[in-house]
Amino acid sequence: MSALIPFPNISPEIFSFELFGLNIALRWYALAYIVGILIAWWLTARALRQVKLWQGDQPPMTTQQLEDLVTWTILGVILGGRLGYVVFYKPAYFLANPLEIPQVWDGGMAFHGGFLGVVFAAWVFALRHNIGKLAMADTVAIGIPWGLMLGRLANFINAELWGRPTDLPWGVAFPGRAAQDCPDIVGICARHPSQLYEAALEGLILGLVLIWLVWQRHGLKAPGLVSGTFFAGYGLARFIVELFRQADEHFITAENPMGYVIHLGGYGLSMGQLLSLPMILFGLILILRSRQLRAP
Known part of the structure; x- marks a missing residue:
């Protein structure tokens, strides 16, 4: 199969320089985190200042408290994301190499772990400041999709987390031996740009839906809806994109080429799908409950 779209030659590093013998670099992935946090902060602060968006015209926190919450959530993302990767994806490896667990600079973060870290940090923050849990959850959720979008774009630039082989017109020939190791394919292997699928679905579309709910449908007046x-x-x-995303290498074997963690006859579930099912169920429960809590 010939490559339908060549991979763009974009360096993962925006710039780098030497300082006292150390190499200092700014990577697209780090910039995605920074800009994503700033966008979330700006959107949330804007919502907090518009008191009529909230139930009883009473925002759950002040903008000063929001600044403190940002620090808590950053720690939740980093610690939760790393521990999630360790526990969900490579527990045996890190059990044998525990000193590598803190080495986040070598890569290895899990969204579901990072999200659980944010949930835990926000929950503790809400307890300390006597903030309603659902109002806190809605506050945090407003800006998250935009950080996800930027993070997935950075994954694409880094040529990581690519998809399964495809012959569709938008298949991308990702560089590297692993990306080009496609069984039964002679020549260049094109793959689904699953990072871009995620950027669109988890980021852009979901982000626009939440903005519409908050500013057009007054969704914050129904705690838990957002x-x-x-x-x-x-x-x-995430469940849908996992159909096109290549499974992590350590899940793939000769007997399990799709990298499923649960087999259902000729089908199966990937780790990402397995972790996404509770999120879907919990989200539906919150949406149904929010209808009972909506202000008249």
Whole structure:
């Protein structure tokens, strides 16, 4: 199969320089985190200042509290994302190499773990400041999709987390031996740009849906609706994209070439799909409950 779209020659590093013998670099992935946090902060602060968006015209926190919450969520993302990767994807490896667990600079972060870290941080913050849990969840959910979008774009630039082989016109020839190791394919192997699928579904579309809910449908007056839509929307988007995304290498064997963690006859579920199902269910529960809590 010949490559239908060549991979763009974009360096993972925006710039780098030497300082006192150390190489200092700014990578697209790091920039995605920074800009994603700033966008989430701006959107949430804007919503907090518009008091009529909230139930009883009463925002759940002040903009000063939001600044403190940002610090908590950053720690939740980093610690949860790393621990999630360790526990969900490579527990045996890290059990044998525990000193590598803190080495986040070598890569290895899991969204579901990072999200659980944010949930835990927000829950503790809400307890400390006597903030309603559903209002807190809605507040945090408003800006998350935009960080996801930027993170997936950075994954594409890094030529990582690519999809399964495809002969569709938008298949991309990702560089590297692993990406080009496609059984039964002679020549260049084109793959689904699954990072871009995720950027569109988990980021752009979900982000626009949440903005529409908040500013057009007054969704914050029904505690749990915005966060429930995020949970269910992300879970569904990730579940769909997993159909096209290449499974992690350590899940793939000769007997299990699709990398399923659960087999159902000739079909199966990937780790990403397995972790997304509880998010979909929980999101639907929050959406149904929010109808009972909507302000008249």
